[in-house]
Amino acid sequence: MKREIRFGIRALRRRPLLALLAWSIPEALPTALSGLAIAKAMDDGFLAGRPWTGLAWLGAFLLAACLGAWGSRQVFRRLGDLVEPFRDDLLRRVVGGALAHAVAGRRDDGALARVTRQVEIVRDSFAGLIVVTRGFAVTVAGVVLGLLSIDPVIVVLILPPFALGFGAFVATLGLAAARERATVLAEERVGDTANAVLSATRDAVATGTEGHAAALAAEQVEDQAAAERALAWVAVLRTLCFAVGVWLPLVVLLLAAPWLVGRGLTAGAIMGGLTYILMGLNPALQTLVTGVGSSGLQFVVTLGRILDATAPPERPAPLGSGTPSGHDITLDGVTFAYGPHAEPVLDGLDLTVPEGDHLAIVGPSGIGKSTLAGLVCGLLRPGSGSIRVGGAPVTGLPPARLARLRVLIPQEAYVFSGTVWDNLVYLRPSAEESQVNRAVAEVGAENLVTRLGGYPAGLVPAELSAGERQLIALVRAYLSDAPVVILDEATCHLDPVAERRAEEAFAARGGTVVVIAHRVSSALRAKRVLVLDGTEAVAGDPVALRSVSPLYRELLGYWHAEPPVPVN
Structure with missing residues (x-):
């Protein structure tokens, strides 16, 4: 009482x-x-x-x-x-x-x-x-x-x-x-x-x-x-x-x-x-x-x-502590399920993403690709296993420290009411105009910024297409100081040419790039590919992986069977 x-x-x-x-x-x-x-x-x-x-x-x-x-x-x-x-x-x-x-x-x-x-x-x-x-x-x-x-x-x-x-x-x-x-x-x-x-x-x-x-x-x-x-x-x-x-x-x-x-x-x-x-x-x-x-x-x-x-449930104790040294990503026996009685989306996953890697993750819809992105970013907690960035457990890092390590762009990009400039520099408010110009040019958003009226122009999210919102978010992520960038189908509303330009810009930017692939071209441009099929995960070179992963060969055949998208 x-x-x-x-x-x-x-x-x-x-x-x-x-x-x-x-x-x-x-x-x-x-x-x-x-x-x-x-x-x-x-x-x-x-x-x-x-x-x-x-x-x-x-x-x-x-x-x-x-x-x-x-x-x-x-x-x-x-x-x-x-x-x-x-x-x-x-x-x-x-x-x-x-x-x-x-x-x-x-x-x-x-x-x-x-x-x-x-x-x-x-x-x-x-x-x-x-x-x-x-x-x-x-x-x-x-x-x-x-x-x-x-x-x-x-x-x-x-x-x-x-x-x-x-x-x-x-x-x-x-x-x-x-x-x-x-x-x-x-x-x-x-x-x-x-x-x-x-x-x-x-x-x-x-x-x-x-x-x-x-x-x-x-x-x-x-x-x-x-x-x-x-x-x-x-x-x-x-x-x-x-x-x-x-x-x-x-x-x-x-x-x-x-x-x-x-x-x-x-x-x-x-x-x-x-x-x-x-x-x-x-x-x-x-x-x-x-x-x-x-x-x-x-x-x-x-x-x-x-x-x-409503007492907060006991959280699993952090698997370690300390300041990250570098930004390599290591998953050790990671299992995750959306509920105690649900089938695991990921079960005992082991994965290493070294610094500077360009990894594409492929697999059928609903297989756990976005879940894996959420786990790596610290938005979800694994049921078992450990996830480390730079040797430090993601679950033991404060949100502010995590935000400086990684940036995630989801499929539905977030754009807020305000100026074009405020939207672009949201993750790096101190950016200079020359840095913003370079990011806009590298990602391929010059025409969009011009159409909107330049950096001081007001931006109304409802008036943008899904692809335009993705371009704004991509420039924002490019400007970020975070060494790890995760693109969760972040280019799915762009045409293949614009998608290629954006992904190549991130690959040349430095740091680690993880792409949840929407098209076969994203997987073929990557240094390595991770295939998720619900029972096991196979990672390897995009070419060599064809000989060891039937699902990857099937996905390649399905993607190649799509009618080509005309490029103007």
């Missing part, structure tokens, strides 16, 4: 909380003035034969009630400033936890229920707790101020038994939370057992084990009933705490009335003290006991289950 309470307290934002407390001051006026107004109306008004004075005090109390209603309205208007950011943070945690589990290859069947139901339960109960606890604190503060204005001795008589009842209620919260949690778990076990028994009804009847099946369900039902009875006893304890906190102060004040009158306290003052108990402490404690006993327990239990379920 402490964890959930700390989580809720940390979620309170300072500025909205201060605004809420500030508007609580006018809301507390009716409570603070109620007993005093009754005492003055009786002593200085009706009992003194001045009814208009008494009515004036009652009118002042009515005015304070109007101000309190206005304060309450402002409080509820600002409640959302506290509750909605808390809900958003919780949603981010739930969604982030589900994504983290997915990346780790673990199913998270309860994520949808947490997003659609449990987060809303916690949000509503969090708001209820804020309203209840703030209202209780404001009311008690108003009552204490009012009692002090009548006679401090009444505070001494009333507050100790009230504090005793309040403390006893707080002491029951841990027990209540434990029993509420036990009840929820018992309900879940009943559901699981009932589902198992009902799904096996035919087998139970066929084997004559109906009695055993019924006994299994009955045991869980009895456990749930016992948990419900234990929870009901907590409600009895809460009622006793309420009786101690409210009715005991009332009895103490009535029993002390003769003594108070003897020391000079008026009848109106005693009535004012009774008013503070009945109109202030009574509803405040009753609301707190009811609200915290229901919304509070619901908040603790539901939030606890969310926090347990």
Whole structure:
């Protein structure tokens, strides 16, 4: 329970909380003035034969009630400033936890229920707790101020038994939370057992084990009933705490009335003290006991289950650490699957890409080529095995360090609204115009830049074709300082001539180039080719590979069978 309470307290934002407390001051006026107004109306008004004075005090109390209603309205208007950011943070945690589990290859069947139901339960109960606890604190503060204005001795008589009842209620919260949690778990076990028994009804009847099946369900039902009875006893304890906190102060004040009158306290003052108990402490404690006993327990239990379920999954320990030395790429026994029950996309893959290599990766669609690119770039984590760049594990490198090592251009190139210049130098903001001119010329994007209106021109992504977006992204990658460039079908929307020019530019740029091949020409231009066929991976020279890989020969035949693309 402490964890959930700390989580809720940390979620309170300072500025909205201060605004809420500030508007609580006018809301507390009716409570603070109620007993005093009754005492003055009786002593200085009706009992003194001045009814208009008494009515004036009652009118002042009515005015304070109007101000309190206005304060309450402002409080509820600002409640959302506290509750909605808390809900958003919780949603981010739930969604982030589900994504983290997915990346780790673990199913998270309860994520949808947490997003659609449990987060809303916690949000509503969090708001209820804020309203209840703030209202209780404001009311008690108003009552204490009012009692002090009548006679401090009444505070001494009333507050100790009230504090005793309040403390006893707080002491029951841990027990209540434990029993509420036990009840929820018992309900879940009943559901699981009932589902198992009902799904096996035919087998139970066929084997004559109906009695055993019924006994299994009955045991869980009895456990749930016992948990419900234990929870009901907590409600009895809460009622006793309420009786101690409210009715005991009332009895103490009535029993002390003769003594108070003897020391000079008026009848109106005693009535004012009774008013503070009945109109202030009574509803405040009753609301707190009811609200915290229901919304509070619901908040603790539901939030606890969310926090347990969304704790980040344990990540595999980094296979090594340190600063990369060079940029050679090494994969050792890499296995990856999109889920714990899915077939591996890559299984035990061993691969070495030395510095300065130009590697083309080929294979049927869906065989794992883009997955391999994501693994090398550190966007995916292998289920087993290691991936190293420059001798350092990719999984152990911070994102900023990885970004300086490699650049990935996917098939659907990303272009943002802004100037042409901003799009081109995004990965190298300090680039000089001469460097940008050279990159544009090498990749073959001069005509495109001219058509767009030059570097200062505004760029609207929706107005570009897929091929034009790829050219922008290719220039951006060429300008990057990253020594490893991975082109994941990054030229598939270009014609063969433009594709050849771009790939040759990257090969001459220096560094390592890995191309997910879209056409046979990409494979034939590479120094080496990696063939993925779903069962094994074969790498070698583009020519020599024909004699050892039937799939490569088949792909070459398929590519050559395509009608030639006319070049203008």
